[in-house]
Amino acid sequence: MIKIDIHKKLSASDGTMNLCIQCQIEKGEFVTLYGESGAGKTSTLRILAGLLKPDKGEITLDNTSWVDTKNKIFLAPQNRNIGYVFQDYALFPNMTVLQNLEFASKKGQDKKVITDLIEMMELGDLHNRKPQTLSGGQQQRVALARALVCKPDILLLDEPLAALDYKIRLKLQDYITRIHNEYGLTTLLVSHDIGEIMKLSDRVFVLEHGKISRKGIPNEIFSNKKISGKxxxxxxxxxxxxxxxxxxxxxxxxxxxxxxxxxxxxxxxxxxxxxxxxxxxxxxxxxxxxx
Amino acid sequence: MNWDPLFITLKLAVVTTAILLVISIPMAYWLVNTKSRSKPFIETLISMPLVLPPTVLGFYFLVAFSPGNAFGNWINEWLGLKLVFSFGGLVLASIIYSLPFMVHPIQSGLSILPHSLTEASQVMGKSKWTTLFKVLLPNCKTSLLTGIVLAFAHTVGEFGVVLMIGGSIPGKTKVASIAIYDEVEAMNYGAANFYATVLFIITFCVLLMVYLINGGYLKRFWK
Known part of the structure; x- marks a missing residue:
């Protein structure tokens, strides 16, 4: 379980915004952060990953403290065991697909994870290719696979499908569902595609101006009445x-x-x-x- | 024909370039990532040799390292380094003189890489140094090459600094550019022509390499 209670002053395009997030994510849950651009979704993800320091607050994973500003604890991103898929995928151009995955493995880690992931994400034919020769959807699959090599405690997905066209998006949503279930992952997705959220997530946090305004299952959040529709x-x-x-x-x-x-x-x-x-x-x- | 000046020039250029490469990578990395207020001042200092007359640098070098003053004397006695009229002094002066030619290309190469590459590597648990050497530098190979080639060529073409610091001692500090000057003064146009031709060819080839690489003409050989 991940407990988050953080504050951070962010400078936005229209002045400053106070990001103030309190929530819990259970193990194995698929949670989506939903909100307008500039609501603080990506910043929340970056704070979780340790790429951004909160002004005050706490983040705990089970019994380990990742951040505790009172006791001056701040775990570097290197020590957090996180899978992060960036908006631009951030694949290393100098490495092949396989090398990208290998780079992500920890010292002495069993290489079987990599072969499993290559098989699961259907990257077998691509493993010797450089990222810049791949299509957007293929790059996305590599980025997903790479984020899972370290068997992360939490998988963070920052609008991973935003740049892809509709058909490929649907296919990748299936991949995401599959890996989430198969690896028993805890996943936090940033998205503003309601269809995608409905399909993938167990719960949704709606972010408005840096604060979570509503939490709930996607059906409750996106329809005011409960409909027993087919x-x-x-x-x-x-x-x-x-x-x-x-x-x-x-x-x-x-x-x-x-x-x-x-x-x-x-x-x-x-x-x-x-x-x-x-x-x-x-x-x-x-x-x-x-x- | 005396080949010594050419050998000294080459030796100086190789040694200077190698040391510059080692010190410029961390410098450029620091400049790209720092939020320190001292950054513009450090950048200015690194770039000064671009505009400052070489003789200014040479003059202060002479003053600083002359065994006649306390600092130069201290270096001489404690470190056993004689930096005036010696090859070691030439190397040190050349490093400072060619520093911007190495730092600038590496700095701009690193700064155009997307920040997410660094962050992705961090999230994977990799240290700053692993990230720099395994991810960042391999993705700015052309900038590194430009830096190496420019620093090399610039050191070959030095005159003012090496004359003041080295003092043109044959077989020790007399580099080719100074040899040309000396030969012309002694009316030995043949010898001057020999050194000049060699330097001309070397600099032409070296600069041609930069343009071939940066223009992508050698992509087939450099992947």
Whole structure:
């Protein structure tokens, strides 16, 4: 279990912001930090990794103190046993895929982990290639594998899929789920893709202006009512067009634009750019033959 | 034909470049990572030889290390080093004189590497030195090469400093650039031409190498 209680004054584009995080992450949990850019998600991750020093507070992993400003304890990143996947992947250009993984192993560590990871992330054909010759998705897989070589106590993922296109993102989400389950990892993901969060995480912390404003399971956080829907999709409102008696709302779901009929009262609180959930209850399904 | 001046020039350039490489890497690393307020002052000091007349450096060197004063005397007696009119003195002066030519390329090479490379290595439990030698330096090979070549070429081309510190002692401190001057003064144009041609060819080749490497023409051989 990781207990976090930290404060840090950050200089943001619009003045300073007080980052103030209190939370607990249980062993084996998949938690996502969700929030606008500049809310302090990456800084939280960096503080956990030891790349940024908090002004005051504590971080403890089980019974080990990583940070305790009262007792002047600050464990260097080198001593924390963390897996970190950076936004730009940070693969070492001078090393091949295999060398990148080998570099991450600790002295005297069993090399079997590396062969296992190469197999699991399907990097077998790529292990002699240099990172700059790989596609974005392939680089991401290498970065993920590399972060796991040291068998980390916690895996930190900083918007790992943001730069990838939709199809590859879906595939990598499956990889992330697989490694999280297989290695019994504790994972903290930074993401603002609601679909991704719904698919991957056990719990979500919503970060607003440096503070966690809400915590909960993704379903509770992203839908105000509990729906016993069979189908539900998360999307973004693109257009709201009044037509005669009804109003047509265009919603971008993944990479499809879907038109949904709504009435006036439903649309009242909607604005263009809002995230919405499109759900259909099970009592009136439409069956559409596709083959 | 007397080859001594050419050998001394080469020996001086090789020794100076080797020592410069060793001291410039930590210096450049410090400059890239420091948040110290003294950074602009240190940078200025390192860059001074770019603009200062070599004779200024040579003059202060002579004054500082002359056995006639306390400091020079102390170095002479305690460390057994005679730095005026000796090869050791030439090396020390050349190191200072060519320092910016080594530090600047390495510094700029290190500073353009993404910071996440260092952080990734740290998170993997690697020390600063392992990170520097295994991750950072191998990714700025061209900058290192530029530094080495420029420092070498610049040392070959020295005149003012080596004349003042070395004093042109044949077989000891008389380098090729000074030999040319001496031969011209003695109207030995043939000998002067010989040294000049050799220096011309060496500097041309060395600088050509920099441009070939930085222009990517040698990529096939240097991966």
């Amino acid at each position: 189908f539900k999709f998360i999307g973004e409102v693109l257009k709201i067009e009044p037509q005669d008696v009804v109003i047509v709302v265009s919603v971008l779901i993944q990479n499809n634009v879907v038109k949904v009929i709504a009435d006036k009262s439903e649309v009242q609180s909607l604005n263009i750019g809002d995230k919405v959930m499109v759900a259909s209850k099970a009592f009136n399904p439409i069956l559409y033959k596709i083959e």
